[in-house]
Amino acid sequence: MSVDSKRALVVNGKKLEVEPGATFGKAAQALGVGKIALAGRALGRSYTLDDKIPEGASEAEILTKERGGLAVLRHSASHLMASAIKRLWPEARFGTGPDTEKGFYYDVDLAHRISDEDLRKIEAEMKKIVSEDAKFERSELSREEAEKLVLSKNESFKQELIRDHAAGGETVFSFYKHSDFVDYCEGPHVPSTAWIKAVKLHDVSGSYWRGKEGNPQLQRVRGTAFFSEKDLQQHEKNIEEAKNRDHRKLGQQLDLFSFNDFAPGIPFFHPRGVTVYNELLAFLRDEYRKRGYVEVRAPLVLKVDLWHRSGHYANYRENMFFTQSEDVEMAVKPMNCPGHCLIFKERPRSYRDLPIRMAEFSPLHRNERSGTLHGLMRVRGFSQDDAHIFCREDQLEQEVLHCIAFLKKVYDTFGFKDVKVELSTRPEKSIGTKELWQKAEGALENALNKAGLNFRINAGDGAFYGPKIDFHITDALDRSWQCGTLQLDYNLPSGPEYSSQGGGGGESPASKEANSRFDLSYKGQDNQPHRPVMIHRALLGSLERMIGVLIEHWAGAFPLWLAPEQARVLPVAEAFVSYAREVEKALFDAGLRASVDDSPEKVGKRVRDAVLAKVPYVLVVGEKEAQARSVTVRARSSEKQVVLSLSSLIERARGEVARRELAPEASTTSLDAAAAPSS
């Protein structure tokens, strides 16, 4: 083969003939994306457009603005920021600085505490470097050279990374340089700093090196970047709007709940919040009745002996509240499972009794670390829609499917579209045989597939006693919260045969008690005792967290069945207050939550108040309505007015509640259809 013969290459999925020694830039031009090309990739590595396409590559990728560009831009912005920081504080050392979903950050080790003012200074310095139009250049070094280079710059964190990568088998260490700043980095990057025009730094916070609590804490400087100033502004605007959905803000505005210094992290639910809370409970109890659940109530405070037996004392003590009675140490329960095991044991059980689906809504208390608290999403006192299913081994899959079907019903009722499902498998520290684990994981995976759910496997993240399925929902600011959970538990039902092979945490192996859990059994068809399997499951997760999620999901505009105030009657003048009261009474008698606003304000003002309170139905009544025994309805999310007879409004609203209808728009449509011809 002659040296100058062209070679075939697949670039971005298209076949291309390239000259030997051609650069990624040339390939980009040949593809017609020369102007928007940012970087190249081949053989699992990133390159600049000026780099030659590696000889051995038969495929290559050109990253462009549209093709993975934002991540490239942001990663470059993090380098740009690091270089600006280095100019301002030459002693700064760096951890890692990746792009993220919404922007980028760089972790900095610097004795000087970076303030908000400093962020502006850094931004100004970044602008300078942008105007310098500094090229990003790539180079490759051997391990020795790489370590030498980072050590010469006193970058010990980078050295640690290099050593780790070397231990992982890496032999080529790439560096990216722009201006006077060089960084150990995989890339890719934009061609030059001039690309990074729309960039903004947001905040600085602490962050442990490599995410380990014992490690030194670096300063994480966070920001974001876009290709255009317009996109950046839009992004900032979106964030502002998302903040208006924050359940903490809406919870206060809508008078749903509050927090008080006297009980940090434990919510006070106001009357309106309790209405939502109780409607959710009613929904679940309805479903429990249909699905063969039984509800129980176990004590809130139990002797520590019990928590020793359950393993909570050894594994969960840090998160428990303790108290005492006379000389007996007791604990406030953080979970329901031990109580349910005790109820199970209260009498002999037969295989005919199983499955037992035992539900409980009791409040739980967990002493969460102060920094983890977050509105209703993470609290120290809450109730789960908890249940423990005691079943036979052969009922396991069916029961898991039963739970998933239930969960789907619940999430459909709320209209959740983006639920992330994770299957967490056997962790390093685990109890039980390999076969048991494989069986359990298989059962869960099988059930997920049968249920048609897309899921991600989260290897090694299961509980030590069994694998689990978690359901995550994101909040207004895209933070992910675990809501539903489904866990297989072989631990709590176990008896004296249980040994603390790795899972026992701080338990003393000498203690026989610690080595026996609840020793649950049922009498099988064979007249022999058998061990039941326990499924621990919650669908909403905690009522508190779910209410927080729902507030953000609907921006406070609850569907009719959950709305604290379902209708507000506004008499147009004092003369019609008595008819307004009649309407209120009729609604009340129909089981609906209604009020009259007879404050001495103009109708416009009272309509505004009702809209801001997100009341689903605003009913204006005056002379016409009083005579016709009708109401003029203004449904939420529609300014359209519809005249309805009082009786047909009630009929509609009751149906909407009974079916737990979702969208306010749906009710608007049905109202339109039912609209009496207005005179």
Add this chain to the structure above:
RNA sequence: GCUGCUGUAGCUCAGCUGGUAGAGCACCUCCUUGGUAAGGAGGAGGUCAUGGGUUCGAGUCCCAUCAGCAGCUCCA
């Protein structure tokens, strides 16, 4: 728990380099009897998170504590 930031009326916030508190909304009273997103006038309301300290004097400066916010960590 860690790092940083914040804490002024019920809510949202103003209060310059220290000279002992202000607005809008909400609330109350009166006027207005109003037909779909803010009618008008007046009034009341604050141990400036708490506790120390510096100072002739602290909302303002310093320290501690408490709580919240962002991120990290944690989340059986």
